[in-house]
Amino acid sequence: MLRQDGRENGQLRPVKITRNYIKHAEGSVLIEVGDTKVICTASVEERVPPFKKDSGEGWVTAEYAMLPRATGVRNARDISKLKLNGRSQEIQRLIGRSLRTVVDLKLLGERTITIDCDVIQADGGTRTASITGSYVALVDACRMLKNNRLISKMPVKGFVAATSVGVVNGKEMLDLCYTEDSNAEVDMNVIMSDKGEFIEIQATGEKSSFSKKQLDGLLNLAQSGIDKLIQLQKEVLK
Amino acid sequence: MLRQDGRENGQLRPVKITRNYIKHAEGSVLIEVGDTKVICTASVEERVPPFKKDSGEGWVTAEYAMLPRATGVRNARDISKLKLNGRSQEIQRLIGRSLRTVVDLKLLGERTITIDCDVIQADGGTRTASITGSYVALVDACRMLKNNRLISKMPVKGFVAATSVGVVNGKEMLDLCYTEDSNAEVDMNVIMSDKGEFIEIQATGEKSSFSKKQLDGLLNLAQSGIDKLIQLQKEVLK
Amino acid sequence: MLRQDGRENGQLRPVKITRNYIKHAEGSVLIEVGDTKVICTASVEERVPPFKKDSGEGWVTAEYAMLPRATGVRNARDISKLKLNGRSQEIQRLIGRSLRTVVDLKLLGERTITIDCDVIQADGGTRTASITGSYVALVDACRMLKNNRLISKMPVKGFVAATSVGVVNGKEMLDLCYTEDSNAEVDMNVIMSDKGEFIEIQATGEKSSFSKKQLDGLLNLAQSGIDKLIQLQKEVLK
Amino acid sequence: MLRQDGRENGQLRPVKITRNYIKHAEGSVLIEVGDTKVICTASVEERVPPFKKDSGEGWVTAEYAMLPRATGVRNARDISKLKLNGRSQEIQRLIGRSLRTVVDLKLLGERTITIDCDVIQADGGTRTASITGSYVALVDACRMLKNNRLISKMPVKGFVAATSVGVVNGKEMLDLCYTEDSNAEVDMNVIMSDKGEFIEIQATGEKSSFSKKQLDGLLNLAQSGIDKLIQLQKEVLK
Amino acid sequence: MLRQDGRENGQLRPVKITRNYIKHAEGSVLIEVGDTKVICTASVEERVPPFKKDSGEGWVTAEYAMLPRATGVRNARDISKLKLNGRSQEIQRLIGRSLRTVVDLKLLGERTITIDCDVIQADGGTRTASITGSYVALVDACRMLKNNRLISKMPVKGFVAATSVGVVNGKEMLDLCYTEDSNAEVDMNVIMSDKGEFIEIQATGEKSSFSKKQLDGLLNLAQSGIDKLIQLQKEVLK
């Protein structure tokens, strides 16, 4: 009783992280999780937003978007509607928040790292792939800062990665692809650190409510997946 | 060792729900949770968004905003910046999603109920107060539809209420006010049904990660608070 | 031959002004004129717009909006159309202009008081109620500045209040409610000072032109109403 | 004791109305009032706004704008700020409202006449010049409709013209130019019909309040000026 | 075999340039090319865009727009769609670029000249008329700067003028009017200096591709027309 792409319920899709994907960016990654492909760049700018002015601290922020044809049906660009997509806004706030939990903003100094996650092909799990990939781009940008002696110590304090889990046709599954995600009864995005602790949990009963027991089962699944993703980040960054 | 307003850690603030607050709306409520005050209106319109056209189903959606001086410092209106605030967008998506889990869209018929949550005074927990209050406005709007024989059966299938919990100075607390919320190490919004199941969980390690044990403790606290809120909704709607 | 709500032609609706309605604002009022209800807040900010920079003078400005369901039919929010409603823009310019005529901007010093008028329930006369209520919020904000020794003298020089008058079914009436207003042949908003002089008159022949004699009759009616409103402001501010 | 341009207090500036100024428009006028120059076009479109659909009635609406260098200092275009100027919005609402009082929308049939008033050079009184000029363009557009047998009867029922009056240095003056207008204690725009009745009065105490006696004096001055403007409209349209 | 308005294929329409058309602007021109009429103003501002800050150099930029009824059918204003028309944006970039090629930005000093081209009546060739007319307004603004001793040497180094050419019904023609332009197989805008060299060429095969021979023929025609336009500029500026 395997999943549509032959995976077991507790199995991740194949994950590939390609560093230095865009030659101009301080850090850049192409992350592929199955058919989901996201370009993550980390750009360093020597200025901070108004609320960090003269604080001695830096800032990390993120933007997220999809190419119009990353999806099965073409989506109009935000600019043609003059409105930033609500879903994109929600996701980019999540990415920024998650990455900031592992960055010492004092060590970063008064500069901003902007993470751009641009989905070039979507097949479910784009926000969690964005977080897992962005982390690597962020580390590369910080290493560049350190190599250029702009900072003296790495400001990144630990690892952070993310995956989705859900209940599909009554079964708990790890790393949902698009068709699984759109049929899920419960849908959950989990972001964890390398200490096995949670950074953010977003659990939604899409069609109905869910029990504490289901929650616990899904969190276990998520943890097993995230352990593997952090393992991959470590290898890639060696 | 009580909290700043004299409450115990597991205690809700005083909650008051005033029905029929705005004379024009099909359903309307003023909900007060401590010093947080939100006007929730439910407006019925005899049309559906394009993706529900000819589906035989209706739709429930929500909008959320704060008056400029609901907060300690005045916030510019969205229209003066030509951008819907990212936080508002995230919250209104959450309110709509939560309420839809208890509505049978077929029974509603091809009409839209728009929930407007306008915070007139903010002191923490505005999104959870909005959900708890909107539920009552939604029921009133549906009762009006039924009384006017526009629908034959109530489309609302159960109760839904929400509260916030968090870890503040190392202590797990229920229903955070603004100063608690801004000092919280972990911050969590929990939405539950009257069956004691979860509809949505949003848990964020604002300053650090959090353990499974902390998560479990906070979910317990949330459940005790939500039980009381649903009890209040039942009394108010009698 | 009384009006639909039993009033005589020259009679105001019941008016109630509740001070200190929003705990965060320097001045705040809920004004109720019949079923019209407006929250007026006065927010002090220690900066001035560019054209007042280094002038030694302050500024008073206003914004006006309606909650989506303040009216019989739900109105989409300005932000969803990306356009500030033309009527709102006209009204907020009027409120700001009227209040500035009684403020000594030099005594105010280089700071801005922003008046926010948010209509939570509309039944005609929202702009005039906004002016009458905002005046009280403005005075409270200035008193707060004086009590905190940020200014040495009250910058408000007199009283200002407003009401509507009109010709409905050939009869001159004071303080039109919504249904009267929408049937009026002539519609007029009058803003006056406590010296019995005019600050602004906006008279519109909605369906036809009007004579000098009608104008004079309406201005008399308006004056009698505004005298009573200023009397109420004086009592409330004691 | 003449005014800066040698006029007496009760004297209009030279007024010139050139018909058929733009070859494409159904009606078009260049109106020059002293150095104020406005192009007014009337465009007929065979559709009505949603609120007039299937009503058997037409609609008349107006738009108003200034070229960036119509004024002493260049003004950025609205589109570069993504906001329709508040003053423009107020003025175009006024122009539309005034013209509609003399149009029988039933006789017009289900079509829209859009009046565009574009100020190419401004020297005070642009809104009143726009109204006086637009009236002529509107009549020309209606005559074209009648000549082409699209309507059987002229829908324009009377004449409408407008001028400004004000109190400058304590003196009541007719038809203020820019420097007079910016120094006025009281500023008033008056729109009247050929029956000597008022269509709209907007009176503002720019620096202080004004008395009933001043109002009456200014209205008299306005009427004398408008009589002459309507006389000119009649000659021009012969 | 003459053209619709009786011209020969190699003949320009009558061209008229009226200087000092708008009293407020430092330079201003009404250019009429047949029925195409454009108001070109040059406004001097004592500031530069960020990328020229502290460079010791000035900047020349342009904006282009059409009045709504400059054309046969009324066009909605950009502001009502909240989008700057793509065609306008393309044209204003072209005008700015062309004029900058003949301006020594160092001699101009740290100030900006903004060229506004507002088409009041359109009949083909509005962008080339805008360039030819703007050049004269630009020179006038620079002369004003020199006369007021704000600059010591004229920063304009040569002449620039523009015209359109095209292939219509297989024939090469100079200075297309609107109906010729909309039927053209090949459409070309050519901008040249008084040295007989090219500043910009934009050649488009509207319906099909075109040969090198056709290109050469059209460029010859353009040069003969531009020679005459520069001759006119010289006379007008004497």
Place this chain on the structure above:
Amino acid sequence: MLRQDGRENGQLRPVKITRNYIKHAEGSVLIEVGDTKVICTASVEERVPPFKKDSGEGWVTAEYAMLPRATGVRNARDISKLKLNGRSQEIQRLIGRSLRTVVDLKLLGERTITIDCDVIQADGGTRTASITGSYVALVDACRMLKNNRLISKMPVKGFVAATSVGVVNGKEMLDLCYTEDSNAEVDMNVIMSDKGEFIEIQATGEKSSFSKKQLDGLLNLAQSGIDKLIQLQKEVLK
């Protein structure tokens, strides 16, 4: 005397076209021209813009954008400025116009093909690479339509490809990279068909004017490059 990357003046950079790059799109290509990389997708939609309604004809349009970090310095997204970049607008109009010259809109039937060109890495020549790559995506989308029997005949009538040429340090060069382009005295984009004819020429004297002789030299260079690009398109599409 070779160029900075070792090329001869008349030599193209290495060009690679990867078909079927995005699994969801009807046609999709990654085109790499040196370090310039553009994803071109062709999306088929079964509707046409209003001006093609009931015409029996289809439409081909294009959109162009750059990822924020496609360039050396990060560019803010259009949506954060609420304005479509002027340069992007100009380019996407060019792409659409060029492709339409080789499409028989009647054979396409009443459907729209939208070309999205998203530059993921920029190093000069992004607009010409977009055209060369989009052509292949367009053909693939049409083949898909034909294979699915939605159309009976291929609507694409010939080949179209594009390159840039310019004068850099006095030398005529083919296919400029970014640093060459930013130092060019003359800059030209040329779009040609497989019949050796021109579809569009955009020639700009960036720093000075240019002679007919230079123009002829550059057009020759462009033709030699485009011949090779069309050769590659033919191979890739076999």
